[in-house]
Amino acid sequence: DTEVTQTPKHLVMGMTNKKSLKCEQHMGHRAMYWYKQKAKKPPELMFVYSYEKLSINESVPSRFSPECPNSSLLNLHLHALQPEDSALYLCASSSRPGQGFQPQHFGDGTRLSIL
Amino acid sequence: LAKTTQPISMDSYEGQEVNITCSHNNIATNDYITWYQQFPSQGPRFIIQGYKTKVTNEVASLFIPADRKSSTLSLPRVSLSDTAVYYCLVAFDTGTASKLTFGTGTRLQVTL
Numbered sequence: 001d002t003e004v005t006q007t008p009k010h011l012v013m014g015m016t017n018k019k020s021l022k023c024e025q026h027m028g029h030r031a032m033y034w035y036k037q038k039a040k041k042p043p044e045l046m047f048v049y050s051y052e053k054l055s056i057n058e059s060v061p062s063r064f065s066p067e068c069p070n071s072s073l074l075n076l077h078l079h080a081l082q083p084e085d086s087a088l089y090l091c092a093s094s095s096r097p098g099q100g101f102q103p104q105h106f107g108d109g110t111r112l113s114i115l
Numbered sequence: 116l117a118k119t120t121q122p123i124s125m126d127s128y129e130g131q132e133v134n135i136t137c138s139h140n141n142i143a144t145n146d147y148i149t150w151y152q153q154f155p156s157q158g159p160r161f162i163i164q165g166y167k168t169k170v171t172n173e174v175a176s177l178f179i180p181a182d183r184k185s186s187t188l189s190l191p192r193v194s195l196s197d198t199a200v201y202y203c204l205v206a207f208d209t210g211t212a213s214k215l216t217f218g219t220g221t222r223l224q225v226t227l
Contacts, residue, residue: 004158042217042218042220045216048215090159103149103161103164105161106151106159107158108157108158109156109157
């Protein structure tokens with residue numbers, strides 16, 4: 001069982017739909033991350049939230065909109081996605097930003113399919 | 116150009132020691148090197164983390180040379196359940212910030 005919970009586990013949506021991915025952790029971590037992982041590829045960092053503030057946006061298209069309502073929750077709002085956006089979306093958290101002595105804990109992801 | 120490379124795949128028999136190397140240049144001087152294991156349809160799971168020299172925990176060892184241009188994950192006496200993809204995660208110093216980058220991943224297949 002993972003300490004980072006992502007919902008839903010699977011999502012199928014059309015290119016005109018609006019949907020949201022949710023991530024929750026109760027470890028008191030103050031850094032949260034969104035990654036995108038295509039099949040047989042490594043995860044690619046999308047966004048980093050540090051103390052509930054967006055600190056890193058890796059040039060992600062605006063059709064992906066992150067939100068951090070509080071220190072335990074992280075959302076990824078999706079709108080007008082393209083078929084190439086189909087992937088596994090992973091959420092992670094760490095006690096604070098930076099790698100030193102603070103490994104990231106990952107959820108099991110949301111498998112997103114765009115029709 | 117910041118780049119992190121790993122062997123694409125490795126095969127091992129159960130009970131053997133497996134060493135997986137990650138090559139990386141220009142990593143941030145104050146950041147750690149972290150290794151993860153990933154099974155199909157799951158998120159990466161933390162294995163071990165280090166800054167330099169050698170780190171050992173109950174499941175693995177991590178060797179990092181002084182120049183920190185590579186790191187080697189050592190799995191002693193692998194079992195069938197160690198069949199997975201293994202990734203290193205490093206932070207590259209871009210001059211203005213650190214960029215977190217996963218390695219290309221190594222698919223380990225363990226057989227009897």
